Amino acid sequence: MPTFTYRAIGPDGKAVQGTLTAENEATVLRLLDEDALFPVSVSEGGVASRGVVGGWKKKVKLRQVIAFYSQMADLLRAGVPMLRALDTLGKLATSAVLVEVLKEVRDDVSGGTTLAESMAKHPHAFNPLHTSMIKAGESGGFLEEVLQRLALLSERQDELRSKLLGSMIYPCVLVVAGGGIVSMLMLFVVPQFRGFLREEHFNILTKIVFGVSDSLQEHYLLVLAPLVAVMLALWGIKKTAQGKHALAKIQLMAPGYGPIYTMVSICRFCRILGTLLHNGVPILQALKIGKDSAGNAILAGTIENAADNVKKGETLSKPLGASGLFPLDIVAMMTVAEESNTLDTMLVEIADANEARTARKIDLAVRLVEPILLVFMAGVVLCIALALLLPILTMSSTGLGK
Numbered sequence: 526m527p528t529f530t531y532r533a534i535g536p537d538g539k540a541v542q543g544t545l546t547a548e549n550e551a552t553v554l555r556l557l558d559e560d561a562l563f564p565v566s567v568s569e570g571g572v573a574s575r576g577v578v579g580g581w582k583k584k585v586k587l588r589q590v591i592a593f594y595s596q597m598a599d600l601l602r603a604g605v606p607m608l609r610a611l612d613t614l615g616k617l618a619t620s621a622v623l624v625e626v627l628k629e630v631r632d633d634v635s636g637g638t639t640l641a642e643s644m645a646k647h648p649h650a651f652n653p654l655h656t657s658m659i660k661a662g663e664s665g666g667f668l669e670e671v672l673q674r675l676a677l678l679s680e681r682q683d684e685l686r687s688k689l690l691g692s693m694i695y696p697c698v699l700v701v702a703g704g705g706i707v708s709m710l711m712l713f714v715v716p717q718f719r720g721f722l723r724e725e726h727f728n729i730l731t732k733i734v735f736g737v738s739d740s741l742q743e744h745y746l747l748v749l750a751p752l753v754a755v756m757l758a759l760w761g762i763k764k765t766a767q768g769k770h771a772l773a774k775i776q777l778m779a780p781g782y783g784p785i786y787t788m789v790s791i792c793r794f795c796r797i798l799g800t801l802l803h804n805g806v807p808i809l810q811a812l813k814i815g816k817d818s819a820g821n822a823i824l825a826g827t828i829e830n831a832a833d834n835v836k837k838g839e840t841l842s843k844p845l846g847a848s849g850l851f852p853l854d855i856v857a858m859m860t861v862a863e864e865s866n867t868l869d870t871m872l873v874e875i876a877d878a879n880e881a882r883t884a885r886k887i888d889l890a891v892r893l894v895e896p897i898l899l900v901f902m903a904g905v906v907l908c909i910a911l912a913l914l915l916p917i918l919t920m921s922s923t924g925l926g927k
Contacts, residue, residue: 529553533562543625545632556632585623585650591679593623594655598672608635626650639663654797655679657814661806674800681880682793688884692891696898703902710909711738718913726916734912773822777850781890788883790819791851792876794828799872808835824850841868855879 531553532542541562545553550567557564593614600610611631618624626647633643641660644651655675662671715738727735762768776786797818801811809832816828831844840863846856855875862871 529567531557531564531567533557533564536561543629545629545636552636556635560628585620585626587679587683589618589620589623590651590655591676591683593618593627594672594676594679598669598676601672602669607640623650640668654814654818658797658801661801661810661814662804665805667804671800671804674804678796678800681796685789685880685884689887692887696891696894699895699898699902703898703905707902707905707909708741710906711741715909715913716742722913722916723920726919728912728915730908731912731916734909769822773824776821777823785883785886785890786821787824787850788852788879788886790821790824791855792880792883794819794824795855795872795879796876799869799876802869802872808841812841 529545529550530542531545532540535541545556553567554564557567596614596617597610600613601607605613608631611627611634615624615627615631618627630640630643630647633646634640639660641656641663644659645653645656658671658675659668662668711734715734719735722731763772775783777783779786794815798811798815801814802808806814812828812832812835816825816832819825819828827845827848827850830848831841834844835841840860842856842859842863845851845859846853858871858875859868862868
């Protein structure tokens with residue numbers, strides 16, 4: 526079904542433009558008339574994944590998407606037709622961007638496109654993983670349950686993300702404030718002492734501090750250039766296949782950070798796979814959808830290899846355990862669940878238990894980072910103070926000796 530780009534005048538006299546998927550131009554004109562829009566131009570072509578909201582791509586907050594999933598599930602469960610449900614939620618939405626997105630989704634659905642395909646045109650509003658799950662729900666006849674579970678799943682992930690970001694606020698403030706204080710000292714305070722100190726009284730620490738101060742003042746471009754070059758190099762490497770693989774390996778193996786990142790990814794995969802299996806999605810299709818939820822190329826490859834083994838009639842837990850990425854206790858629980866045919870329930874329980882455990886580890890790690898940063902900043906300031914005070918004390922003692 527073709528996509529048409531249109532420009533129209535709204536009831537308030539403002540210009541509106543967007544895209545619609547319909548059988549022909551006449552259908553587009555009818556849809557615009559139903560929405561009280563006066564068409565100015567209609568042309569075939571365009572992609573509905575971009576909207577005209579200040580010229581930027583559509584971006585909808587996760588909280589608003591969660592509310593949409595939950596309300597949509599309630600309306601469909603109550604027997605409200607899908608088009609009427611989309612109309613109602615479009616009027617209830619508090620975000621102008623979401624209103625436009627739902628309007629375009631509604632127009633696409635009225636033209637014969639499935640809900641999942643319509644939502645897939647707006648990747649900046651709806652996660653591609655979510656649209657895959659909705660597609661499975663539509664084909665299996667359990668769309669309401671999928672939407673409700675997506676709301677719960679997204680709510681849990683948003684809580685974990687918010688908890689992590691909230692925990693990192695104080696350490697980030699310490700780093701920025703400490704870095705600013707040290708920079709001010711090196712740029713404005715340290716140079717003032719040079720005229721009062723004699724070079725013969727400098728110790729190694731004093732020479733280092735004055736050297737760093739001179740570099741920041743006179744050769745700051747030489748200091749910034751390597752940092753910018755490294756950032757650009759890392760950005761370029763990240764775009765390559767080898768770079769993505771290396772980054773994925775670092776994410777999994779980094780000391781301290783790696784185990785936490787790995788567990789968060791595994792929990793996300795277990796929850797999504799368990800949700801899909803509970804809703805009747807075949808395991809091979811569920812693995813195909815769930816592997817991308819891991820968020821790591823190496824972990825996704827491991828899950829894909831496990832899917833190949835399942836296709837051959839083997840168990841899921843065996844190849845996952847052999848990869849060395851999944852903890853032995855999780856593998857053991859999955860093995861027992863496969864034998865008792867309760868894999869869908871066990872996967873969600875695994876996610877619940879380990880997410881709580883991981884959250885506690887994150888809290889502990891952040892609590893350790895805060896004093897470490899404070900001690901480090903205090904140590905840097907102490908080194909600067911000693912570098913300036915020791916020559917002064919040496920000069921004073923020499924003067925008294927004379």
